[in-house]
Amino acid sequence: MLSSCRNLYFLTPSLRESRLSARKVYRLLLQAIGSARMAHHDGRDSADFTRGISLQDIGCDDSNPSRSDLTKLLTGLDISEKGLSALNLQLGGEADDHDGPSGLKTHSSRVFVNRSLNMNTIKYVGFDMDYTLAIYKSPIYEQTSYDLIMKRLVEIGYPKELLDIEYDPSFPQRGLFFDKEYGNLLKLDMYGNILLCQHGFSDVDQAVIRQCYPNKFVSPAESRYFGMNTLFNLPEVYIQACLVNYYDTHADFKKLKSGTGVESEDLILLYSSIFQDIRMAVDYIHIEGNLKQKTIENLGLYIAKDERLPRLLKEIRDSKRKVFLITNSGWHYTDAVMEYLFDFPHGPERGSEHRPWRSYFDYIVVDAKKPLFFETGTALRQVDTKTGALKMGKFKGTVREGESVWAGGSSDSFCQLSGARGKEILFVGDHIFGDILRSKKRQGWRTFLVVPELNEEIRDWQSAQASFSRLKILEYSLSRMCRTPGGPDRDAPEKDIEKIRTEIKKTAGDMDRCHGSRFGSLFRSGSRQSYFAMQAMRYADLYAESFINLIHYPPRYLFRAPHQLMPHEQFLPSVSEPKASPGVRTISEDSPLRIAQSASTYHDEDDEDSDETAQNSPHLSTRTAN
Structure with missing residues (x-):
């Protein structure tokens, strides 16, 4: 064809x-x-x-x-x-019909589509605040959080030497899982198979991985594993590696035979205890500590703002839609940050009169406690915007749109308050679990995932195209050698098969090294998609580097997802290449080029020697390299 x-x-x-x-x-x-x-x-x-x-x-x-x-x-x-x-x-x-309006050339301006969404059906558009409307500047914000967490750990008894360890912004990545039992950082594929395993700052040997994790598989839903899905977790990822490495290499400590911690002459320290202490320190700086106060004192240092924000929200409201804000932050912090985000000498358009930030929203909910907000929630109470105090009892009365600020509540109580229904709502957030997964599974809201790392991911993906193509050809060659029913091709020496397997692993490593993080791409390792990528594709209808990209699309735009075929559907006569015309060269079924062009090639998920390939995310489509 x-x-x-x-x-x-x-x-x-x-x-x-x-x-x-x-x-x-x-x-x-x-x-x-x-x-x-x-x-x-x-x-x-x-x-x-x-x-x-x-x-x-x-x-x-x-x-x-x-x-x-x-x-x-x-x-x-x-x-x-x-x-x-x-x-x-x-x-x-x-620009093709999946990329947005004609003339939208740059990836940084596009909205990518996992599931088709007709904006004409959306009546309510909601936003999270932290890392969505308010993008914290990296790495300065993570550095500040890191310093405060380390200081808190020292205050509760950890050695002062930890304060000498400098933060390395190239190490952490979100989407990882921390194994509380063995103290390992795990990067998983979409099925729960282990892609990478890190203990402290050291790679874990394959034999050790198989000993700790039979079949190199884990169930991410188990309480033993803690998922770090938000950008707030980046300093925490690095601190976990720092503390594990510190005690594993300390002369006064030796590892327990069980591999679950370390011991000295008078102390046993489990990795699960280290994890709990770090978690408590993180919660402390966000709730009781002075991270928020430091941020408020120098908002320009920590938060980026975009003068197109007022115009986007005005356009949404002008299209007869309601706009709401749901954030886990308290009222005073929310008010300070939002005031800064809308602090321009003009209003939605240059030359127009400046408007207070609350005038752009129909409903405002603070202290939402997501993801609990999407489950049982808490009592919905009004906020006194002058003092920040909560009014007694549950609210009962007439809702004055744009005037009332609410605290707590649940998605059910919010829908009752606003009159919204599930699929009429588009919610924009950065937290794959707290904002996207729960709102989709529990309420059926339409979802927009903000991925600030996306532009860098696309840039690195383009750099990795040569390695990716080579990986496909190697996988094809390996599959040819192993086609006979009795096992590997008898004409193919075992050493040749092993050579290709080694080359596959090396090429996958080359792809990972195209990315700045120790753990490679946020979305994949080699040709195998990560667990984070699976969640993004399954639960986010739309995603982009920034919510502001919506400004490039008409208010009634139809976001259409590309058709996806199952493997057995790709080779049906109705969708395969038509009969070749004389003089027209076609691609043979066994050609490496056809293998590389295939939208979805699947291997046995337990076969570590074959690099599993899943359907590409929209932003990683091979058409970007046209």
């Missing part, structure tokens, strides 16, 4: 010169040729027909094709104008 379409593209000057990309022509013709409505023309099959067609054949201007010319072309292929509109074809740009 791809060969035929490329052949058409290069043989038809009108298409080649119409500013449509080859990949876009491919998609256009894929819809046409694959259609069951496609009839035989003059006894020719679909491949012969497409190979010879041109705009001149149907009476169109070959030098300057218009939208109507393309409509005639599609009509000749039995696709209606309505079908053309559905494809969102634009002659003026190369």
